[in-house]
Structure formats: structure tokens, C-alpha cells
Amino acid sequence: MKLVKLIANLGYGSRKEVAWMFREGRVTDAAGEVLYADDKVEHEHVHIDGEPLDPPVGMVLMMNKPLGATCSRKDQGRVVYDLLPPRYRVRDPSLSTVGRLDRDTSGLLLFTDDGALLHRIISPRAEVTKIYEATLAQDLRGDEAELFASGTLMLESETTPLAPARLEVLAPRLARLTVTEGRYHQVRRMFAATGNHVDALRRIAVGALQLDELPAGEWRMLSEAEIAKVFAGTPVV
Missing domain, CATH: 3.30.70.580 (Pseudouridine synthase I, catalytic domain, N-terminal subdomain)
Structure with missing residues (x-):
């Protein structure tokens, strides 16, 4: 891919605007040497205004x-x-x-x-786990873990039961829930099905990737x- 198109696709500007960047000497290699639009340079060696070019397609934030x-x-x-x-x-x-x-x-x-x-x-099909911590309006009643793990819980307006989910009780009104689905407002609706209400909800992990500091x-x-x-x-x- 030509440099002008590559840089434009990364959101730095239209192709016309990126062409002006080259004319103004704002596009360089890692050593600071000015690049030209028809140069063939590896992505990781291209800099704009002295900063490395954003990652190519495939980046995850x-x-x-x-x-x-x-x-x-x-x-x-x-x-x-x-x-x-x-x-x-x-x-x-x-x-x-x-x-x-x-x-x-x-x-x-x-x-x-x-x-x-x-x-x-x-x-x-991937069954990627999502882990949430939920602060509840009322004390857990004690049978939620068994119910959520059963694979039989049917949410209101749904036609198929939820896949099994794992509940860990951290405090009378604090729980950690691991699910593999992503239905609309799923975690809130699961607790609502037990007569409880989620006051605060925070996702702390996707798979084994945990939210850091x-x-x-x-x-x-x-x-x-x-x-x-x-x-x-x-x-x-």
C-alpha cells in the first residue's frame, strides 16, 4: 500500500491532507530523515511529527x-x-x-x-467468559448460585434459557458473576429475576484478560x- 493511502486510512487526514504532510516534511523515518510519498518504508519505521505511526489494522485497545x-x-x-x-x-x-x-x-x-x-x-460459540462485579440493593437470598449455574434460568421476554453462569458471593450485597453470553442487560436481568436490583455494575475481566490499574x-x-x-x-x- 502506498504511504499516502496508508496514512490516510489510519485517520491522519484525507489523501490530499496527507500529501501536504509530505510536502511540509512532517513524515519521516525513525532517524528523522524526510520521507517522500513514493518511498517504500516498513510501517514501524514511519513517523509523523516525530511520533511513530499508529499501529496497522489488527490493533486492540x-x-x-x-x-x-x-x-x-x-x-x-x-x-x-x-x-x-x-x-x-x-x-x-x-x-x-x-x-x-x-x-x-x-x-x-x-x-x-x-x-x-x-x-x-x-x-x-466461542464461549469467551466475561466477569462482572455487581453491588446489589438487597442481600443475596442464598440460592442464586445454584439457579445461575443450572442452565434453566429464563429471562423475561426470552425464548431460550441462559447458559450456565458462575456466581461467587463476596459479601451479602456484593457478587462476582461469570457469564459466556452477551444478552441485552443480561447481568441486571439475571438478578432482577431473583427479585434483586443491581445498584452498580463493573466488568473486571474478559477471558483471562483482567482490567489493570x-x-x-x-x-x-x-x-x-x-x-x-x-x-x-x-x-x-
Whole structure:
């Protein structure tokens, strides 16, 4: 791929704008030597304004999603894409969230521009585990773990029961829930089915990839080894 098209696809500007970057000497190699549009240079050696070029297609980000932000691109309020560099909005292929967390749920949120990887993670067949910590309005009644693990729980308006899920009681009103599905508001609806209400919900892991010490609203790039952890979670039995 030609450098102008490559840089434009990464969201740095239109092809015309990127061509001007070359004319202004803003595109260089790692040593600071000015590059020209027809040069053949490996992606990792290209710099813009002295900074390395953004990763190519296949990058994965982890964000500590804050409360109040939505995963929609069209929402009128605060959206998670506002927390990323503006050029990430116009990458081609586009950068998308891997599944969604609703406005009132915080924690681990993944982004990728690799469509095949995205679908591999969210596919029900993959059974990638998602772990949430839920703060509840009422004390747990004691039979929730057995019910959630049974594979027979039917949510309101659903036609098929939920897959087995694992519940760990951390305190009378605090629980850790591991699920392999991603149905609409699933965790909240599961507790609602037991007569309880989720006051606060936070996702802490996807597979074996855990949310680290990122402050709320911050993000970072994942390494290949970290991406592999997504598919290394403990199965729900």
C-alpha cells in the first residue's frame, strides 16, 4: 500500500491532507530523515511529527470505561469514542467496541479494527467468559448460585434459557458473576429475576484478560500476548 493511502486510512487526514504532510516534511523515518510519498518504508519505521505511526489494522485497545459514557457512535451524550484520539474515529477499517457496556456499567471495554477478531470474541460459540462485579440493593437470598449455574434460568421476554453462569458471593450485597453470553442487560436481568436490583455494575475481566490499574476513562494498546488471554478464560461449569 502506498504511504499516502496508508496514512490516510489510519485517520491522519484525507489523501490530499496527507500529501501536504509530505510536502511540509512532517513524515519521516525513525532517524528523522524526510520521507517522500513514493518511498517504500516498513510501517514501524514511519513517523509523523516525530511520533511513530499508529499501529496497522489488527490493533486492540483496552479502556476502563467510565460511568455515563455509551458505546454508540450516534448518542447525543458522552460516548466512549470521545475518550480516544480523534483520528481513531475515522480509521479505515473502523475501530469498534467489542460488544457493549451500557451507560451505567463501568470497567473493561475492548476496541478493535479487526472484524474477524471482533466476531470471534463475541460469538456465542466461542464461549469467551466475561466477569462482572455487581453491588446489589438487597442481600443475596442464598440460592442464586445454584439457579445461575443450572442452565434453566429464563429471562423475561426470552425464548431460550441462559447458559450456565458462575456466581461467587463476596459479601451479602456484593457478587462476582461469570457469564459466556452477551444478552441485552443480561447481568441486571439475571438478578432482577431473583427479585434483586443491581445498584452498580463493573466488568473486571474478559477471558483471562483482567482490567489493570487504568484510571477511569483511560485506555492503552494491548500486546499480542494480552490479546491471547481473551481466549484463555476459565470455562463456566
